[in-house]
Amino acid sequence: MRFWVGVTDNRWFDYISRHAFDEVNFWQPSAKPPFTTLPAGTPFLFKLKKPFNCIAGFGYFVRYTQLPLPLAWDAFADRNGARSLAELRALITSNSFGPTSLTPEIGCTVVTGVTYLPKDRWIPMKRYFSGSIVRGRTYDSTAEDGAEIWNSLQAIQQPIGISESNRIEEPQRFGKAFLMHARLGQGSFRTLVIDAYQRRCAITGESTLPALEAIRLHTTQSAPTSRAYRKPMPKSATRCKPSQRVFTPGSPSLFRPRKP
DSSP states (O other): OEEEEEEEOHHHHHHHHHHTOSEEEEEESSSSOSOSSOOTTOEEEEEEOTTTOEEEEEEEEEEEEEEEHHHHHHHHGGGGSSSSHHHHHHHHHHTOSSOOOSSOEEEEEEEEEEEEOOGGGOEEOTTTSOTTOSSEEEEETTSHHHHHHHHHHHHHHHHHOOOGGGOOOOGGGEEEEESEEEEOOHHHHHHHHHHHTTTSOTTTOOOOGGGGGGEEEEOOTTSSSOEEEEOOOHHHHHHSOGGGOOEEEOSTTOEEEOOO
């Protein structure tokens, strides 16, 4: 089995581990994906940078997409590993190799089912991981290095167990089945809808991403499945810039153009 070990910003990990988020956005300053051949469900291991150089946690890869920074914040909020959009922007800038725009498009690797290892059980990676690797690398559990890392993780994972939040039994909460059932959070579900609509307004074909905020995501305990319903979102309309207000609410099943 193949798994990914991603180079992880220490400040990002410190924030998400303190809040014990079960779904996070492992962003990249550039819109280039960290890998292109690994399927959903691939174990995603977090390897901290110096001075730690250890695996401190892991989760499961759900999907990759590219989003403008403000929309990534709207979708994941502090699950981006920062308290505010301004703090997230500063964190991204500090990890960039060149100048960044005010509204950069960043790579968003969604990881769910996150488990945080106790600090005294972090897995040292110095002997397995070259210091010249910037983004991460793939390992195979059937190869020597990969087997040693994976076996170490399994030995730690057994007494830790999987949190109850990742053992949800209601079928409506499941994403695509892999190794374990992936519970899709609002952030990953929202990016899924954006990409499913090919980043265009379903009515006009407008490619401005804020137009897609007319699609409201509803996940309720009483619903038979997780679904996206087309309903107006007045709050989204009021916080958009005037040039972004594409529609105003009509009836629940009808949109009418905004008057100039």
